[in-house]
Amino acid sequence: MNKMSLSRIQSLRVAAVLEDISHQLEIIGHSMTAQINKDQGTAPAQEKARLVKVTRDCQIVTQQMAELRLELEEKRSFSSLLQVVEKVLQKKEALENERQAVVELGRTREAVLELQQQIEDNAVKLEKLLRRRSNLREMPASRRVTVKPIVVERPTRKETPEAEKLLEEQLELLRKKLKEERRVHEESERFLQKQHKELCEVLLRWQQSTKATQREKEERLNSVCCKRTLNLDRLMEMKRKFREMERVVMEDKEEQEKLRRQREVAGFATKLQAWWRGCMVRRGLGRFRKVEEDKKSKKKKKGSKKG
Incomplete structure (x- = not known):
């Protein structure tokens, strides 16, 4: 036997337990919905989000329990539960990878911003150097001597x-660094x-897959609800027929018992009448006494005639 299959009794027991748990969860969901509607506008946003x-x-x-119960009743297996667990693990892994990719993207952005800041700083330094160079070229020879009076009092033209x-x-050197930094940037x-595009594509695929799975689950749930409604109607009809048959059987039993008692009473009455008739005959009571006396009178008349 397959490891994921159960016997008929086991599957029915598990299905009954799942149905009971589903009813309890439905009750909890209705109570939560009522609590959300009751606390509308008064409860904190965090508490409301938790209830939702x-x-x-x-x-x-x-x-999921309705689908599992349907599978247990029809196929006596629970492979859909393993599939759901596997999907949840895959989704969790994908979300973790996406989170890591977002973190890595944030780090890369920080590195790019830092690199961009360095490029801007180098550009400012290069601009200063270019300004100094232009100033040095435009500066007359008489003023080039006093550029650094502290270090050298009388620099020669060779130092310029x-x-x-x-x-x-x-x-x-700064140009090379700037070029390299621009290339890296x-x-x-x-x-x-490219990574952002790939992540957007992955997110789009996940959204499409989630929508398709949600539609499929909703269709299966609607099918399960329809089957459940039909089964409940059939069950109510069978209960009604059972009560009707039980009533007919009880009425038949009462009628049979009534007839049995009538037969017993009739038999007892017949026996009592026969016993009473025997007593009357043996003792010559009632109409049986007249017959006996007539016989005796007839015998006396015959005897007198013979004499």
């Missing part, structure tokens, strides 16, 4: 090209856009 979540969970569990060369090297942006 509990109500929705009760409805989902009731629906060296400063320009140093600035050129720093400018080239563009690659990060493309990666984030």
